Amino acid sequence: MDGANAMDAIRTTCPYCGVGCGVLATPDGAGGATIAGDPEHPANFGRLCSKGSALGETVSLEGRLLHPMMRKASGAYERVSWDIALDAVVEGFSRNARAHGPDALAFYLSGQLLTEDYYVANKLMKGFLGSANVDTNSRLCMASSVAGHKRAFGGDLVPGSYEDLDKADLIVLVGSNAAWCHPVLFQRMQANRTQRGAKLIVIDPRRTPSADEADLFLPIAPGMDTVLFAWLLQEIVARGAIDHDFVAKHTSGFEAALQTARDIAPDLATVSVRCRLEPSLINAFCDAWISTKRVVTAWSQGVNQSAQGTDKVDAIIHCHLASGRIGKEGAGPFSLTGQPNAMGGREAGGLANMLAAHMGFSPAEVDRVKRFWNAPLMAEREGMKAVQMFDAIAQRRIRALWVMATNPAVSLPKADHARAALGLLDFFAISEVLLSNDTLNAGANVLLPAAAWGEKDGAVTNSERRISRQRSFLALPGEARPDWWIVCEVAKRMGFAEAFTYAGPADIFREHAALSCFENEGSRGFDIGGLAQVGNAAYEGLAPVQWPLKQGERVGVARLFTRGAFQTPDGRARFVELKKPALSLAPSSDFPLMLNTGRMRDQWHTMTRTGRSPRLGAHAPEPFVSVHPQDAAQLGLTIGGFAQIGSPFGQALLRVDVTEAQEAGAVFAPIHWSGESSSHGRVGALVNPATDPFSGQPELKATPVRLTPLRFEREGGFVAREAARFPEAWWWARASLRDGVGYRVASDMSVRESADWFNARFAHCEVAELIDALGGLYRAAAFREGRLEAALFLAPPGGEPVWERLKDLLAADVIDATWRRFALSVRDVGGVADRGPMVCSCFGVSQGAIRDAIEDGACDTTAVGAAVKAGTNCGSCVPEIRKLIASTRVFEPAG
Numbered sequence: 001m002d003g004a005n006a007m008d009a010i011r012t013t014c015p016y017c018g019v020g021c022g023v024l025a026t027p028d029g030a031g032g033a034t035i036a037g038d039p040e041h042p043a044n045f046g047r048l049c050s051k052g053s054a055l056g057e058t059v060s061l062e063g064r065l066l067h068p069m070m071r072k073a074s075g076a077y078e079r080v081s082w083d084i085a086l087d088a089v090v091e092g093f094s095r096n097a098r099a100h101g102p103d104a105l106a107f108y109l110s111g112q113l114l115t116e117d118y119y120v121a122n123k124l125m126k127g128f129l130g131s132a133n134v135d136t137n138s139r140l141c142m143a144s145s146v147a148g149h150k151r152a153f154g155g156d157l158v159p160g161s162y163e164d165l166d167k168a169d170l171i172v173l174v175g176s177n178a179a180w181c182h183p184v185l186f187q188r189m190q191a192n193r194t195q196r197g198a199k200l201i202v203i204d205p206r207r208t209p210s211a212d213e214a215d216l217f218l219p220i221a222p223g224m225d226t227v228l229f230a231w232l233l234q235e236i237v238a239r240g241a242i243d244h245d246f247v248a249k250h251t252s253g254f255e256a257a258l259q260t261a262r263d264i265a266p267d268l269a270t271v272s273v274r275c276r277l278e279p280s281l282i283n284a285f286c287d288a289w290i291s292t293k294r295v296v297t298a299w300s301q302g303v304n305q306s307a308q309g310t311d312k313v314d315a316i317i318h319c320h321l322a323s324g325r326i327g328k329e330g331a332g333p334f335s336l337t338g339q340p341n342a343m344g345g346r347e348a349g350g351l352a353n354m355l356a357a358h359m360g361f362s363p364a365e366v367d368r369v370k371r372f373w374n375a376p377l378m379a380e381r382e383g384m385k386a387v388q389m390f391d392a393i394a395q396r397r398i399r400a401l402w403v404m405a406t407n408p409a410v411s412l413p414k415a416d417h418a419r420a421a422l423g424l425l426d427f428f429a430i431s432e433v434l435l436s437n438d439t440l441n442a443g444a445n446v447l448l449p450a451a452a453w454g455e456k457d458g459a460v461t462n463s464e465r466r467i468s469r470q471r472s473f474l475a476l477p478g479e480a481r482p483d484w485w486i487v488c489e490v491a492k493r494m495g496f497a498e499a500f501t502y503a504g505p506a507d508i509f510r511e512h513a514a515l516s517c518f519e520n521e522g523s524r525g526f527d528i529g530g531l532a533q534v535g536n537a538a539y540e541g542l543a544p545v546q547w548p549l550k551q552g553e554r555v556g557v558a559r560l561f562t563r564g565a566f567q568t569p570d571g572r573a574r575f576v577e578l579k580k581p582a583l584s585l586a587p588s589s590d591f592p593l594m595l596n597t598g599r600m601r602d603q604w605h606t607m608t609r610t611g612r613s614p615r616l617g618a619h620a621p622e623p624f625v626s627v628h629p630q631d632a633a634q635l636g637l638t639i640g641g642f643a644q645i646g647s648p649f650g651q652a653l654l655r656v657d658v659t660e661a662q663e664a665g666a667v668f669a670p671i672h673w674s675g676e677s678s679s680h681g682r683v684g685a686l687v688n689p690a691t692d693p694f695s696g697q698p699e700l701k702a703t704p705v706r707l708t709p710l711r712f713e714r715e716g717g718f719v720a721r722e723a724a725r726f727p728e729a730w731w732w733a734r735a736s737l738r739d740g741v742g743y744r745v746a747s748d749m750s751v752r753e754s755a756d757w758f759n760a761r762f763a764h765c766e767v768a769e770l771i772d773a774l775g776g777l778y779r780a781a782a783f784r785e786g787r788l789e790a791a792l793f794l795a796p797p798g799g800e801p802v803w804e805r806l807k808d809l810l811a812a813d814v815i816d817a818t819w820r821r822f823a824l825s826v827r828d829v830g831g832v833a834d835r836g837p838m839v840c841s842c843f844g845v846s847q848g849a850i851r852d853a854i855e856d857g858a859c860d861t862t863a864v865g866a867a868v869k870a871g872t873n874c875g876s877c878v879p880e881i882r883k884l885i886a887s888t889r890v891f892e893p894a895g
C-alpha cells in the first residue's frame with residue numbers, strides 16, 4: 001500500500017464469526033492497519049467484539065508462507081517457483097486419477113474461504129475431475145442445520161434476519177454460547193432486552209457466560225434437546241397454541257410427527273428424567289415459549305455437533321411450524337453460522353452431498369450443471385463427507401488431497417488418526433497462509449502461499465443470508481496469491497483454460513450468480529440472479545445485501561416463508577418423524593465422564609491468527625479442562641493441578657479448572673490448542689468420530705473420557721525472544737507476548753537437570769541463576785548485551801505465581817544490575833504481582849484490577865467501567881464483570 005492512500009479507510013468484513021460484522025480498515029502504510037467497526041454495516045452498526053477489535057494485531061507477516069515450497073526427500077521444504085509448484089499439483093492429481101480413478105482425489109475446504117474460492121474449487125472437482133469428494137470443515141459445523149433445513153423446508157434456507165432478534169419478545173438460545181461466539185449479535189439481543197424487555201432463555205448443559213445472562217437457564221442433559229422440543233410440541237397442542245390454519249395449509253406430516261414426539265417424550269416425568277431438568281423448569285420454559293408469539297429459537301453447535309443433530313434441528317423447527325411462528329417479524333427458527341463464509345460455502349456447493357448452487361445429484365440437476373459449466377467429467381453421485389474422507393485416506397482409497405484454509409490435524413475428531421492418515425497420502429497439497437501448522441507439519445508435498453485476510457478480495461455470506469464484500473487493503477506479500485487464483489492456475493494447466501480463465505473475483509461471482517438462477521424458475525431458494533450481470537465497479541462497491549435477490553430485483557429478501565411457499569415440491573413444510581435420541585457412546589466404567597468441547601471468548605479455532613495477539617492470549621493462557629467440584633473431589637483433582645485425560649481415541653493432558661458452571665458427570669475443554677501451541681493440549685485427539693446419519697456431522701460434544709490427576713514436580717514459566725523447544729517430557733503451552741513468546745511449563749526434571757538444560761540452551765548468553773535444590777526452586781535468566789534473552793522460573797506446584805513477573809522482565813528494555821537481582825529475587829517485586837487472568841482485552845484490565853474496583857465500591861458494570869474502563873469498548877467481557885461483581889463480597893462497616 002503506498003503512502004498516498006494510507007489514510008483511506010477500506011470497508012471490509014471481519015474474517016471470524018458468522019455474524020459477519022462490517023469493518024473499516026485504515027492501512028498504516030507500514031503493513032498494518034487500524035481497525036474500527038463499520039457504522040453502516042447492517043450486521044453490527046459499528047460494533048466489534050474483542051477478536052474483531054484485535055484484527056490489526058494479527059496481520060503481521062511473521063510466520064507467513066510467502067513463497068511456494070516443496071518437500072524434499074530429507075523432509076525439509078525448499079522454495080520453488082509458482083510454475084514448479086503448480087505443475088507438481090497437476091502431476092500429483094493427474095497421476096492418481098489415472099491410476100485409481102477420480103474418487104481417489106479429494107479437496108478439503110473451509111468456511112474461511114471466500115465464495116469465489118469455493119466456487120472454482122467445487123467446479124474443478126465436481127465438473128472437471130469427475131468426483132464429488134469436495135468437503136469442508138462446515139461438515140463439522142453447519143451440516144446438521146443444512147440437513148435439517150432441507151428435510152423441513154425442502155432447501156437449505158434460514159428463514160429469518162438479525163432484525164428478528166431485535167424484535168422478538170423471547171429469544172431462546174439452544175447449544176449456543178453467543179455471548180462468546182457471536183458477541184455482537186448477543187449484544188443486539190441484550191439491547192432488545194433492555195429496550196423492549198425481551199426475555200432470554202439459554203439451554204446448555206454448562207452454565208456458560210450466555211447462561212449467566214439469561215432470565216431462565218435450562219441445564220439440559222447432553223444430547224437430549226430433541227426430547228425437550230418433542231415435549232414442547234405436545235404442549236403447544238395441549239395448550240391450544242397450535243396454528244391449525246397454518247399447519248393445514250402449509251405443512252405435511254404433522255400427525256405422524258406428533259405421534260413420534262409422544263414416543264420420545266411420553267410425559268413430563270419422563271422428560272424430566274431424560275433431560276435431567278426439574279419439571280418446574282420445563283414448565284417455565286413451555287409457558288414462556290407458548291405464551292410469546294414473537295419467539296426466535298436460535299441454535300449453534302450444541303445442536304449441530306451431535307450424532308442426532310439433524311433431528312435436534314427439526315425438533316426445534318417443528319415447534320415453530322406447529323405454532324405458525326415462522327416467516328413473521330420477530331419469530332422463527334434461526335441457525336447461527338460459525339465461520340465468516342459458512343453460508344457462502346453452502347451456496348457454492350462446498351459440501352460433498354451438494355452439487356452446486358443448492359442443487360443435488362438428481363440426474364436432471366447433474367445435467368443442468370454440466371451444461372452450464374460445459375463440463376467434461378461430471379460427478380454423478382455424492383462424495384465423501386469429512387470424517388469418511390479421512391477414513392478413506394487412512395484406507396488408501398483416497399490418494400491425493402488438497403487442503404485449503406483449514407487445519408484438520410487439529411479440528412477433526414479422532415485427530416491423531418486424521419493426522420496419521422495424512423502421512424499415507426501419495427500426494428498432499430496445502431493452500432495456507434502460514435509456514436507451519438499441525439496439518440502442514442504432517443508432511444505436505446506442496447505448500448501454496450495464499451493471500452490472507454486484508455489481502456484477499458471477494459464475497460462472504462453471514463448467518464442472515466447477507467452477502468458482504470471482503471476487500472483487500474494490503475498489498476499481496478511475497479508471492480502469495482488468492483485461493484481462487486491458485487485453483488484456476490492448476491485447472492488451466494490441466495487443460496481447462498476455457499472454463500477457468502477469470503479476470504478476477506467479480507468474474508467468478510457473476511458466474512456463480514448466473515448458475516443460481518440458471519433454469520431456476522423458483523425451484524431453488526438460493527437465487528441471486530439479480531447479481532448475475534453486476535459490473536466490475538458495482539461488484540467493487542457492492543453494499544451488503546441479503547438473498548434471494550432475483551433478476552430485476554435490487555433489494556434482497558429479509559424474511560422467507562412469509563406466505564408459506566416452502567421449497568418442497570408441494571410447497572409445504574415437512575414435519576419429520578424423529579428418533580428417540582441417545583448419545584452415540586454412553587459413559588462406561590472405563591470412561592465414566594462425558595467430554596464436551598467448545599470455544600473461548602478470545603481465541604479463534606486453532607489459534608493461527610488470534611494466537612498472535614498478546615492481548616487476546618491473556619484471557620486464558622493455557623489449555624484446561626473444567627470439572628464440577630463433586631467430580632474433582634471424587635477423582636482427587638485440584639484447581640491448578642493437572643489431569644491426564646484418556647478416551648477410546650486418544651490422550652490429552654490439561655490444567656484443571658474446578659467450577660460449579662460445569663455440570664457434574666461431564667467435563668469441558670476448549671478446542672483451541674494445537675501441537676504448535678501446546679505439548680498435550682490437542683483436544684481433538686480425544687474426540688468421538690461418530691456421525692449423524694443424515695448430515696454426517698460428528699458428535700464433537702460428547703465423548704466418554706477418564707480423568708486421572710497428575711502432579712509435576714515443578715511448574716512455572718519460560719519467556720524468550722523466540723519460540724523454544726523443550727525436552728520431550730515437559731508439559732508446555734505457548735502464548736504470544738508483546739516482546740516475545742511465553743510458555744507455561746511443568747516437568748519432573750530435577751533442579752540440576754533443569755539448570756543443565758537452560759545453560760546448554762543459552763550457552764551463548766550470560767546466565768544468572770538462583771538454585772534452591774532443597775526447596776525445589778530454580779530461576780534463571782539469560783542476558784545478551786544487557787538485554788534479557790530468556791528466563792525460566794520453576795517451583796514446586798502451588799508456588800507463587802510468576803507469569804506476570806516474567807512478562808515484565810521480557811518487556812524491560814535494558815536490565816541493569818538492580819533489575820538482575822530483582823529478576824531472580826524470590827520476594828515479590830512491587831507492581832508486578834500476578835493480577836489474575838485478563839478480563840477486558842480491549843483495555844488490558846485484569847481480574848485483580850476489577851476486583852479492586854468492586855471492593856472500592858463499584859457495584860455495577862457501569863461503575864466498574866467508570867473506574868477502570870473495563871467493558872466500555874467492545875463489551876465482550878461484560879458478562880464476566882457481572883459475575884465478578886456477584887462473587888466479590890464487599891464488607892460494609894457495621895452500623
Ligand SMILES: Nc1nc2c(c(=O)[nH]1)N[C@H]1C(S)=C(S)[C@@H](COP(=O)(O)OP(=O)(O)OC[C@H]3O[C@@H](n4cnc5c(=O)[nH]c(N)nc54)[C@H](O)[C@@H]3O)O[C@H]1N2
Nearest residue numbers: 175176177181222223300301302338339598599601604605
Ligand atoms: N470466540 C470464538 N467465537 C467463535 C469461534 C471461535 O473459535 N471462537 N468459532 C466460530 C464458529 S466456526 C462456530 S461453529 C461458532 C460456535 O458457536 P457456539 O456453538 O456457540 O460455541 P461452542 O462453544 O462450540 O458450543 C456451544 C455450546 O453448546 C453446548 N452443548 C454441548 N452439548 C450440548 C447439548 O447436547 N445440548 C445443548 N443444548 N447444548 C450443548 C456447549 O456446552 C457449549 O456451551 O462460534 C463462532 N465464533
Ligand SMILES: Nc1nc2c(c(=O)[nH]1)N[C@H]1C(S)=C(S)[C@@H](COP(=O)(O)OP(=O)(O)OC[C@H]3O[C@@H](n4cnc5c(=O)[nH]c(N)nc54)[C@H](O)[C@@H]3O)O[C@H]1N2
Nearest residue numbers: 137140141405406407411431432433450597605606608700
Ligand atoms: N472437538 C471439537 N472439534 C471441532 C469443533 C468443536 O466444537 N469441538 N468445532 C468444529 C468447527 S465448528 C469448525 S468451524 C472447525 C474449525 O477448524 P479449522 O478450520 O481446522 O480451524 P482454523 O484454525 O480456523 O484453520 C484455518 C486454517 O486456514 C488458514 N487460513 C486462514 N486464512 C486463510 C486463507 O485465506 N486462505 C488459506 N488457504 N488459508 C487460510 C489458517 O492459517 C489455519 O491454518 O473445527 C471443528 N472441530
Ligand code: SF4
Nearest residue numbers: 014016017021049052
Ligand atoms: S462478532 Fe466479533 S468475531 Fe464475529 S464478526 Fe463481529 S467482530 Fe468478528
Ligand SMILES: [Mo]
Nearest residue numbers: 140141338339
Ligand atoms: Mo464452525
